[in-house]
Amino acid sequence: MRSGTSRFRLSAFGGSGMLAVCGLLLVAATGCGRTSPASFRLNMVEATKQRLTSAQEQQVATILLAMFGTPDEPVCIPEAGLDEAKLRLAAGPVRSDIAGRKNGLYREHCGHCHGVTGDGLGPTAAFLNPYPRDYRPGVFKFKSTERADKPTHDDLVRILHNGIVGTSMPSFALLSDLEIDALAEYVKYLSIRGETEIELMRAFFELDEEDVGKLPETREFLVGEMLTSVAEKWQAAADAVIAVPEMPGDIDLVASIAKGKELFYGDKANCVKCHGVTGLGDGQANDYDDWNKVIVQWSQEVAGDQDAAWVARASHVLAGDALRPRTIPPRNLRQGLYRGGRRPLDLYYRIHAGINGAPMPAAAGTVAPEDIWHIVNYIRSLPYDLDGELGADRPMIAKGD
Ligand code: HEC
Ligand code: HEC
Structure with missing residues (x-):
């Protein structure tokens, strides 16, 4: 937690600090003699939908790198409300330390379906029905909270323990409680990261003219407005559990x-x-479910657009960053x-x-x-x-x- 905080502080108050941070992170992630560092994929569907320029896409990537780190070196600032020690157990390439303690759990057990980024675009995803979940919109199905609320940590733990019967999502009951706990925390991390990314991409839309198409890189904006609005919903989940009345006892x-x-x-x-x-x-x-509906509606929009250059770009994104919609x-x-x-x-x-x-x-x-x-x-x-x-x-x- 502490190292993440200081790294972020460096960056939050100015552009050059931000770049220095990225340099630091890249050095850290490359390490000595390890496999090439993994990176998160940008949400290209959202970026193209919002018609971001490549400079704007780059700015989002740079901000996300400073706020969340990389798949090998996760960073979390306190406002995210995440436990960095747990994230480190789940993150990184698959390996074990001198005491035999493993990390890289997410890539070992989940990445091939849910993707390194948690975008539901892992290599096996296209062959599965239903598709593996894309965590980035922050929407979860099987939980104890009201419809629009986030799941509790225990809800995620239960899903990992039991799996989702009738789908390809397996049970991870053979993992230790500690490992399942770390993986649940990592799902939250990917989801908070993904939802913050969507917020950032949509925020370009509301910029004032004097911002010249760039998001402000202040802590107040990035943390106070973008991250906190997402993270707070996760923190509120524990208090949003549905109150269940006793089963009526006076009826057979x-x-x-x-x-x-x-x-x-x-x-x-x-x-x-x-x-x-x-x-x-x-x-x-x-x-359609919400994930597929986004693609169906957007494909229709693309088909009806007059801007040939944008249509070509959007069609490319639809072919490479989206799965064929299913009912x-x-x-x-x-x-x-x-x-x-x-x-x-x-x-x-x-x-x-x-x-x-x-x-x-x-x-x-x-x-x-x-x-x-x-x-x-x-x-x-x-x-x-x-x-x-x-x-x-x-x-x-x-x-x-
Ligand atoms: C073989 C593919 C596969 C693997 C491996 C896999 N999942 Fe899934 N997962 C799925 C599918 C498919 C769904 C969607 C099920 C549905 O929507 O009914 C899903 C859904 C989920 C959900 C959403 C639950 C909800 O309430 O909406 C979570 C969280 C999740 N998986 C976490 C994980 C984690 C963490 C791992 C690794 C420990 C993992 N999954 C490994 C296929 C997989
Ligand atoms: C608008 C259509 C619609 C209506 C109305 C509807 N359902 Fe469903 N229901 C679905 C769909 C679609 C699914 C599958 C969702 C999924 O796979 O994520 C589902 C799933 C379920 C499940 C499975 C839950 C699980 O854990 O697998 C149950 C039980 C269920 N519905 C009961 C009901 C009951 C009871 C009602 C009336 C109070 C109802 N449904 C009304 C569409 C509907």
């Missing part, structure tokens, strides 16, 4: 399931709209596979808050908190409901992409 399970069923088909919760009359997930299935099918609820965890509590969170980044909406606000438990009970009964309601012509698998 059969009656509770019947009540849940009524709600499922009713027009308030309207689960049937997407999950289908059979619960097979064969309702409305032509929607997201609603879950087949007859299979009993719940990506966010199969405890009744996990299902409660999912239904209460919906799934952030996915079309699945929050039921909170339309369904009373206690009634959500009845829906949970109904959902949990579905894999065992063999009353023949499905009809002979319905396949037992959801139609997807």
Whole structure:
């Protein structure tokens, strides 16, 4: 923490300091005789969308280098609220020290799917469905907090421990608690870095004329405005955990399931709209999640643009820095596979808050908190409901992409 702080202080108050810092970091990262230093990729989709000049892209890269360091040498300033010792365990090339303690955990276990930058563009990503998560927009699905809030540290730890069943995201239960903890911290680091990058790229848009197209390189702006707005949301997560009422005790399970069923088909919760009359997930299935939606919408924008030079550049970025968009099918609820965890509590969170980044909406606000438990009970009964309601012509698998 301390070394990061002093490095940043050097840079925050002037451009030349900033360059000196980069020099320092590069020397540190190159080291003696190690493999070539890894670098973070710039968010080219956002940069091109915001029509940044190459000088502006370079400024963002320089600022990010000073604020966050490199994949081999992470830096974190106190306002980021991250633990640098944990980051060091997860960062860097894969190696172990003299005591056999490993670092480079992220690149060993996660990078080939999530990418060194956490942009979801690792070498295996294009072959997977769903695609590995791009952490940079700071959106996470399976958590105990309200829809728009960040996950808690424990939420990330749980995901790493359990993996995400039904997807390629594996369980890391064989790693030690210390290692999982470090990896969860590193996910936060990549996410805070990525979201700060997006904020910086959008900030060019709001510059005054006298700024001549450059972002101010003051601590007040870079830390006070850009970083803090992102980091504070992570720090607030622990206080944003959903309050869950007791499961109603005055109703037996059969009656509770019947009540849940009524709600499922009713027009308030309207689960049937997407999950289908059979619960097979064969309702409305032509929607995209937020990550894919960005690419779909932007491709349309590019196709309709008159500026041929920009269109050529944007098409190049779409081909190299984005994956082919895919729709997201609603879950087949007859299979009993719940990506966010199969405890009744996990299902409660999912239904209460919906799934952030996915079309699945929050039921909170339309369904009373206690009634959500009845829906949970109904959902949990579905894999065992063999009353023949499905009809002979319905396949037992959801139609997807
Ligand atoms: C084989 C590919 C693969 C590997 C390896 C992998 N993941 Fe994932 N990960 C995925 C996929 C796919 C998803 C998206 C699942 C979804 O959206 O339902 C995901 C999602 C996530 C999420 C988002 C969870 C949420 O609530 O939204 C986190 C955090 C995550 N992975 C962290 C990691 C970390 C840390 C590692 C290494 C220790 C890792 N992953 C290794 C494929 C992988
Ligand atoms: C607008 C469409 C839509 C509506 C309405 C909807 N869902 Fe979903 N639901 C989805 C999608 C899409 C997914 C898959 C999200 C993903 O894979 O990230 C999903 C996933 C789920 C899951 C799986 C959670 C997990 O951990 O894997 C459950 C359970 C679920 N929905 C229950 C419900 C219930 C109960 C309702 C009504 C209160 C409902 N859904 C309403 C679209 C919808």
